[in-house]
Amino acid sequence: MSSRPPRRPVDGLLLLDKPQGLSSNAALQRARWLFKAAKAGHTGTLDPMATGLLPLTFGEATKFSQLLLEADKCYEAVLRLGVETDTGDAEGQVIATATVAVDRRTVESALARFRGEIEQIPPMYSALKRDGKPLYEYARAGIEVERAPRLVRIHTLVLLDCDGDTLSLRVDCSKGTYIRTLAVDLGRVLGCGAHLMALRRTRIGPLNLSAAVTLEALEAAPEGPARDAMLAPVDTLVAHLPAIELDAVCAAAIMQGRQLPLPGTKAGQLRLYAAGRFLGIGQTDGQGRLLPKRLVANGKVGSALG
Incomplete structure (x- = not known):
């Protein structure tokens, strides 16, 4: 019978640059195993498709993670025009296609409609719950349930690049904003449909991706003080x-x-x-x-x- 590796008290915050294809929980468990931490959690999940800033909390830092859930966030997003999917992103099934005939001026005009306070209908493929069950479970069963629109705020929405059927955006937004929904809604305003091809989170509140480390860097660091030094102090979470x-x-x-x-x-x-x-x-x-x-x-x- 294999014995469970010993756990130790570890207190601090790890700013992780989550790779594509890994769930937030899987990333957390890998980091927790590397630190042999007794207690760990994450703040603000990222879809497996998404990359970027995923703060992981250890020990006493888990007490303050709720503060990050309320924080504004910043993303860099790549949209594919002319194709809608059932999930709103590249992992879904194509449900509609259309010819793309837009230029930068058209896109800039459309983006203006999404700045400030807007309403979004949460996607069916989300972890929001109805009657105790996540919406994505209904979606996988082919059931669509009514969702009330939510007010969110887009502080900044910048067109970084416009190349044929591909758009790159920077989005600075309030908590609860779905970038997949923004992509779908923008595509419909443009009249050609769209879905989210790639997403990278660059900021949560006062925390920035520039200070984040990769799982590869974490694994490469010698176990002990060198690896522990990659943790930020607990009060980093409340530095504001x-x-x-x-x-x-x-x-x-x-x-x-x-x-x-x-x-x-x-x-x-x-x-x-x-x-x-x-x-x-x-x-x-x-x-x-x-x-x-x-x-x-x-x-x-x-x-x-x-």
Whole structure:
């Protein structure tokens, strides 16, 4: 009988450049195995077809992953005009074709309709649930269910290239935006149909692909300190929040779940530190009080941000 490899406590954030053809969970499990981590999770899944930034959280960092789920995201997308598929991407079956007769000016005019706040109908091939079952299960069974439109926001939509039946776009958008749906809707506005050929995520909130590592680089790093050094500190996930340093007495009170007086502060979240160590995040209520919101275990993790 094979024994399970030993797990160890690992705390930190790995910015992974996910390869094409691998699910987010499969990428997570490979990284977790390499670190022999006891606890791990991912934030903001990518379809197997998509590549790019996939933040993986380990240990205490998993407590803060929800913050990334709410963050804006940036993608680079390649669209194929003239062909619609049942999934909205290159992995689906072709359901319609049309002649492509568009130029850059036509495309730019069409893109203007998708900037700002727009409504999207979520695709059937998605993980959204209806009656406890993911929509993609209905889709695979040939059943289409009604989906309510959702409001999303496209902050930036830039045409990077327009070459015959292929478009390249940069999309900066709110959470919950489906780039596959954007591709399909744009194709219909252009009158020729379209689907998503390739997708690469380049940013989530304050985190950028430029700082990401590949699975190959992770595997090549020697096991131990060299590999662990590829993890970013836990507080990287909350670097966008203002920080406050607590003395030893106040830090002990916060870690015991007690509130502290903090006059003159507006309501909002703060990063909490004591002697340069990250304690977690607190919430000010706008009435001069600081309350613990999400804390690390015993303030045990270090920080590179302070």
